[in-house]
Amino acid sequence: MTAKIAAAAGEVAGPGVEIAAVCPDDGPAAIESHVDEARAAVAVVELVERDVRAGGSDAYVVACFGDPGLDAARELVDVPVIGIAEAAMHLAAISGRSFAIVTTLSRTLGRAQDLLARYGMTDACVWMSGTGIPVLDLEEATGEAFETIARHCREAVAQGADAVVLGCAGMTDLCHRLADRVGVPVVDGVSAAVGLAAAMVRAGVGTSKRDEYAAPPRRPVPVP
Amino acid sequence: MTAKIAAAAGEVAGPGVEIAAVCPDDGPAAIESHVDEARAAVAVVELVERDVRAGGSDAYVVACFGDPGLDAARELVDVPVIGIAEAAMHLAAISGRSFAIVTTLSRTLGRAQDLLARYGMTDACVWMSGTGIPVLDLEEATGEAFETIARHCREAVAQGADAVVLGCAGMTDLCHRLADRVGVPVVDGVSAAVGLAAAMVRAGVGTSKRDEYAAPPRRPVPVP
Amino acid sequence: MTAKIAAAAGEVAGPGVEIAAVCPDDGPAAIESHVDEARAAVAVVELVERDVRAGGSDAYVVACFGDPGLDAARELVDVPVIGIAEAAMHLAAISGRSFAIVTTLSRTLGRAQDLLARYGMTDACVWMSGTGIPVLDLEEATGEAFETIARHCREAVAQGADAVVLGCAGMTDLCHRLADRVGVPVVDGVSAAVGLAAAMVRAGVGTSKRDEYAAPPRRPVPVP
Amino acid sequence: MTAKIAAAAGEVAGPGVEIAAVCPDDGPAAIESHVDEARAAVAVVELVERDVRAGGSDAYVVACFGDPGLDAARELVDVPVIGIAEAAMHLAAISGRSFAIVTTLSRTLGRAQDLLARYGMTDACVWMSGTGIPVLDLEEATGEAFETIARHCREAVAQGADAVVLGCAGMTDLCHRLADRVGVPVVDGVSAAVGLAAAMVRAGVGTSKRDEYAAPPRRPVPVP
Amino acid sequence: MTAKIAAAAGEVAGPGVEIAAVCPDDGPAAIESHVDEARAAVAVVELVERDVRAGGSDAYVVACFGDPGLDAARELVDVPVIGIAEAAMHLAAISGRSFAIVTTLSRTLGRAQDLLARYGMTDACVWMSGTGIPVLDLEEATGEAFETIARHCREAVAQGADAVVLGCAGMTDLCHRLADRVGVPVVDGVSAAVGLAAAMVRAGVGTSKRDEYAAPPRRPVPVP
Amino acid sequence: MTAKIAAAAGEVAGPGVEIAAVCPDDGPAAIESHVDEARAAVAVVELVERDVRAGGSDAYVVACFGDPGLDAARELVDVPVIGIAEAAMHLAAISGRSFAIVTTLSRTLGRAQDLLARYGMTDACVWMSGTGIPVLDLEEATGEAFETIARHCREAVAQGADAVVLGCAGMTDLCHRLADRVGVPVVDGVSAAVGLAAAMVRAGVGTSKRDEYAAPPRRPVPVP
Structure with a gap:
């Protein structure tokens, strides 16, 4: 991967x-x-x-x-x-009004919800779906896995998504083929x-070091 | 501690x-x-x-x-x-309409904001403040540290908080004295x-094992 | 009851x-x-x-x-x-990320929405449903009423709820049987x-008497 | 009154x-x-x-x-x-982007917050203030009470409010004088x-009788 | 029109x-x-x-x-x-807890979403639907167009809307007939x-001239 | 410009x-x-x-x-x-948790609020300020204008902003000098x-042509 x-x-x-x-x-x-x-x-x-x-x-x-x-x-x-979730969500939000997330296991959608909230993207995301394909099965995205993901992407469009965000770095190589298939922007977080x-x-815009993201405090090593 | x-x-x-x-x-x-x-x-x-x-x-x-x-x-x-953040926020939200968080270093307030959002408490929290006291200095809360924290608690009330949530487990032993001082409920997360x-x-209410919180998938150990 | x-x-x-x-x-x-x-x-x-x-x-x-x-x-x-709505919502929100409300008549769901907003639970509640069973018919929850409520609870889980909140004190005695049936936490407000x-x-956390919840002002009885 | x-x-x-x-x-x-x-x-x-x-x-x-x-x-x-709160908030929201509420006792602001949320006006309301004047003292709004209320209205404008909502039916007769004084729309709920x-x-728009606001169910009078 | x-x-x-x-x-x-x-x-x-x-x-x-x-x-x-969108949304929000928008082309629903957000009506609007009827085809609302719109209004009620907002000034003459048909308030923005x-x-409530809506600045005409 | x-x-x-x-x-x-x-x-x-x-x-x-x-x-x-507002807000949101907007006339802040809402950035923006400098006066940002803007940027940081968004294309050439002055990322929308x-x-991510952003319908030119 x-x-x-x-x-x-x-x-x-x-x-x-x-x-x-x-x-x-x-x-x-x-x-x-x-x-x-x-x-x-x-x-x-x-x-x-x-x-x-x-x-x-x-x-x-x-x-x-x-x-x-x-x-x-x-x-x-x-x-x-x-x-890459952050990046994909921001780019998808610029490519249209709304996006969907198509990911691997549905159990990861809770984390995705937290990230949507953190990045201000809760309203922009109109649909989320787990394909049930484990991450490691994406290593070689056979025809079947691709078809499953494509089906979810098409459903995303039917649900009103202007764009689709791929919810796993392991899907990165499927991105352009999926975009061709569904006819809306498909956003891969790595790219x-x-x-x-x-x-x-x-x-010239880096990470702010104002307070929260300043270097962590150094502490004396506690004596055991 | x-x-x-x-x-x-x-x-x-x-x-x-x-x-x-x-x-x-x-x-x-x-x-x-x-x-x-x-x-x-x-x-x-x-x-x-x-x-x-x-x-x-x-x-x-x-x-x-x-x-x-x-x-x-x-x-x-x-x-x-x-x-303990979750618990303190929920109890504080029942003790009044609004609460404030008084914590150690202001750099931790970003995390507190994420938790407020996760627990639905963003609107209930009307003020947040870092006292600047590092966690380890709370080990023995001398008079001075106590007075600093009490001052922040009083300011919290002035800012419209019905209750104060203490933002560190290390403040647990100060809770009742602070409540006496400021005259509103002061909530310690541990209690x-x-x-x-x-x-x-x-x-009889435990953790839901429906999807997100089900036992993590077991994977074959990758061959190095 | x-x-x-x-x-x-x-x-x-x-x-x-x-x-x-x-x-x-x-x-x-x-x-x-x-x-x-x-x-x-x-x-x-x-x-x-x-x-x-x-x-x-x-x-x-x-x-x-x-x-x-x-x-x-x-x-x-x-x-x-x-x-009891407040209590059930808070506990359900700790037992998972999301919950549903299953209640008696759908006409009471508007009030439930107001309470969700008041308690910060709007996002956590992913589904609400009225069973159509009037409160007084719960006095003796015959098999049929129980099955109806159970069906709504199962639908709640299908809709993505990690837990189910029972929307009436009259359902309190059905709580454990429903939890057994649907396999997720079912929360009764009374408990x-x-x-x-x-x-x-x-x-040691009571009701804040700061302003809104202070004792109501006493007024001279108006002369008729 | x-x-x-x-x-x-x-x-x-x-x-x-x-x-x-x-x-x-x-x-x-x-x-x-x-x-x-x-x-x-x-x-x-x-x-x-x-x-x-x-x-x-x-x-x-x-x-x-x-x-x-x-x-x-x-x-x-x-x-x-x-x-009248509902009406005043809706009209104020049309008269500008934002409004403030100036009311009697600050203890009533909690209720006002609930109403703002119920009517979708939370974001539009940028400031709320209690004047400390009890309702019954408005019966005859002497010069002093008027000046106090006017001072709060001016502060509302300074805080960024495009309009002021008067938070008590007892202020209805002060509305036009206050508008003259502060130079922005002052909205009385009664009018x-x-x-x-x-x-x-x-x-031809009445109250919807769809479900929540349908006539309440009639129940047999319980036998004592 | x-x-x-x-x-x-x-x-x-x-x-x-x-x-x-x-x-x-x-x-x-x-x-x-x-x-x-x-x-x-x-x-x-x-x-x-x-x-x-x-x-x-x-x-x-x-x-x-x-x-x-x-x-x-x-x-x-x-x-x-x-x-008229603003007016219809405010009146619909007073006629019940929730409303739906039934409009012409679905491509205009994005703009409707922006307006809902601007007016605080996002939560009140529980459903939106485009009928696919272009604006100019409403000039003479034949039986067929009326039936299509009526079908969408009925679906709106099924989706939980207490009232229906008509999303086009060209539907104004259909308003009362639609209300008769669906049995809930139907709100025309013009009225x-x-x-x-x-x-x-x-x-006596006009447009606030405080800052945003003050008269636009006059600028010297730029020399070409 | x-x-x-x-x-x-x-x-x-x-x-x-x-x-x-x-x-x-x-x-x-x-x-x-x-x-x-x-x-x-x-x-x-x-x-x-x-x-x-x-x-x-x-x-x-x-x-x-x-x-x-x-x-x-x-x-x-x-x-x-x-x-450029969209771009600056997205980049600022990645450079820290929060940002402020420093712009020309305060009357434009209403529009900025609408854009924040549209882009999901309402929560990320913790402060907004108009400097009172008209756009055309930025053509040659003399020392005085620069100092005024810098003062507002410093205040933004004091108000808790991790980064500052410049609210006018005319400020683009001041960006790096301002960043040096205030010590947090300053984001120019053009860059x-x-x-x-x-x-x-x-x-390979363009504009979605799904519905809202599809090519506008062509209509017969109305006969005058």
Whole structure:
């Protein structure tokens, strides 16, 4: 999946943008529960900390649709940090009045609701649907999985969505074929986030360090 | 702090309720950033998993005002799991029309806002304030820290709050003195959560296992 | 119905809690319109005033799902006053992300909507349904009434509700059987309110007397 | 006060509109608490029932800013029933983008908040203020009371209100003088409601009898 | 259509109210897109400017359901300026708890959503539907068009609407027949706006000139 | 001002992006009222129509903070159309939790509120302020104007804003100096929109043509 994400990111990166796609060594194999989410958040923190020690990057993208560890990562740097759910929702909201989310397991829709609220997108999202396809089954999106996802996308349009947001980084390679199939914009978070990162870097807009996202307080190590 | 929390919980537990206050071995010393929050969430997951393996409890309380790991813990059990921010907000909302939150560092107010939205309490909360007192300085709430917190509580009332929610488990022992000082209900999340846990257990209301909070999917361990 | 409510309350009361279930002498026989609601509110005020004159109680529960007279009763005392709709909604919101309300006549759902808004529960409530069963027909919940209510509860789960709130005190004795049937938490307001009352009394959280809920102004009796 | 209200209503009634201003015999002398509100609601129900028995009217106005008994009264008739808070808020919302409420005792602002939410006016209302003047002191609005109210109205404009809603039927005779003083529309609910009633009657728009506001169910009188 | 609107307005105007129905010379033939809306807004501005130069009127009604140019027109006068969508929504909200909008082309529902939000009516509107009938086809509402609209109105009631708002000035002559057919209030914006205008004029409530709606700044004509 | 906007856009465009900055021949000299807004919307429509006839562009940016004509322009093309208010708000919302808007005349803040609501940014915007500087005075931002704007930006931070959105295209050249001065991200809509346009083009996300934004219906030209 990391290779697939790297490919999608590279495709939209544009001249002068370099992508480093990294995967935590010991994160969960897939993120489809709050328990996975909690572990992934710590993994994201550690990857960003490691990258900062290695000199840092111009922007960071968290490439899981639950945007795990996004707030924490923002505390560690002053450059843009963008989640793919966040990015996809913002771009979809510009492509029309309303969007739908088509994702993997319906159990992740609760997290999606929290993110919609956090990003101001609750009203823009008019429909959400889980396809029942586990994340790891997307590794090779066979015809059947594609058809299932396409069916959900078509239903999204029937429900009044102007655009469809794909709710998993593992769907990134299906994006253009799905758009062709359903006839409305289909937004992949990886591409959206890479584009937004470039936009923010070029505009000189990083992460605010005012209060909430300032570097975390250092504390004396407690004596055991 | 764990002892203080245990004392507060014990005080309100009522007959027939037994409290086990536990602290993760390797969690952050205090939770006052999103990075701390991420680490604490994993620690909460591990503590609940360990307790379940040891036979489990009738209910769980997450005793940090950021309610870290609450959603994840809910996936692991079918009994009530209650965060102290959640509990304090619900009880405060019953004690009047509006409440304020008085907490430690203002940088944690962003997380509090997310929780208010999640629990439906955004409109009920009319004021939020950070006292600037770090969590660990609450270990021994000297006169000065108490006076600072009391001043913020009084300001909360002046700002139209019917009740005050204390935004840190470390303030639990100040609760009654603050209520006496400001003349409105002051709600400590630890006491609130213990009471709510007992209420839910007695009423036979646990955690719904319908979809989002069902046990997380088990996945084959990926071959490295 | 008063006896049924007393039984449900007693069952969850726990050690050290004493329940006095009272019914106004001249209130409406059932509360299923705004006109009934208006009359019940005055009856609640009168019952609380009488109880206060008789020495008062540690907490008050208003055992009708429209929470009639709740605000007024709060003006009369400084201890907790809890409505059963309020209590059920708060507990349901802790047992999952979302709940549904299954009630008697659909004409009462407007009042339920007002209460959802007042308590911050509009977003948490994903479905509402009237069974068409009048309150008084619940006195003896025959098999048929139970099956109708159970069918609505199952539909609630199908509509995405993590939990079901029973919208009438007269359903209190069906709660556990319904939970067994539908497999998600089913919340009865009477049990919820009794538990919340105990929680608030133990935590020392009463009704704020700051402004809105202070004792009503006494006025010279107008000369006719 | 009834005479004052009748005068204000008559002034705006226009040709062909007849006003009957009535006051319950045994309602509270003034309505400035939830307890008063509860009693006033029953009084409104009784007055409407009596009027219906006497042949009925073309429309009803509830002339207290808490709109007591409004929902109940709507159950009794199929013609328009309008509260003066409701009317004033709707008209103020048309006269500009935002309004403020200036009322008698601040303790009534909670009720005003509930009404704002019920009528969709929460966002439009940018400021609310209690003058501290009891309702009965408005009977003869001496210079001092007028100046106090005018000062609050001016502050409302400074706080960004395009218009001011007067939060008590007892202020009806001050409306035009206040508008002259502060230079923005000042809306009196009595005049607003009379105008709205005429508008609805002429447009043939009454109270919907679909479900919530259908006539209340008749029940067999319970045998004592 | 202008004649039809004039007739509807005249019918509800009441004694002492004179209606002047005017149509821009070069506005769009119908308003069923944002492009039409933009052109209509400028036409409204020009008509109001012309009327002001001719002595002005006591109130203005913008008789297109998109309320085009409403904010701009308000800058030009200090008397009431009322849009028919605005008026219909406010009156419908008083006739029951909820309403539906039945309009011409579904593509105009986006604009309706913006207006609902602007007027605080988002929650009150429980259903919206486009009939697919173009505006100009309403000129002569044959039996077929009427039946289509009536079918949508009945569906609106089934969806829980207490009242129906007609989403086009061209439907004004169908209003009473539709109300008879569906049994709930059906609100035509033209009648509603004329009534509201009379109400505001009689109550002395005009357009606030505080800041946003003050006369637009005059600027030196730029030298080309 | 057109030259200034072209410069800002060119600066952030990145390799392979070509900017054509155009100004309507007969639009208003500045846009600081709803009347100006209405006229500018028509001018935007005409410019886009003309560009489409000339072969079209890959994306369109509407470079006025009121985003005039944005919805209408979207009907005319299937590529991205982005308003600078929209772009600035989205980017600011990613740079922190909250932002403020600092603009020219306070009378334009009403329009800004409508846009915040339309884009889901009402909660993210914690403060708005008009500097009182007319648009045309920004042509040459002398020291004094800059200091005034900087003072408002500092106040924005004091009011809790993580970032500042500049509310006028005429402030685009002040953006970096202001960011240096206040120490939080300052977002210029022109730069933001150009970056977002590139992001959307690269990700293959255009304007949805589903219903609302489909090409407007063609109608027979009415016979005069």
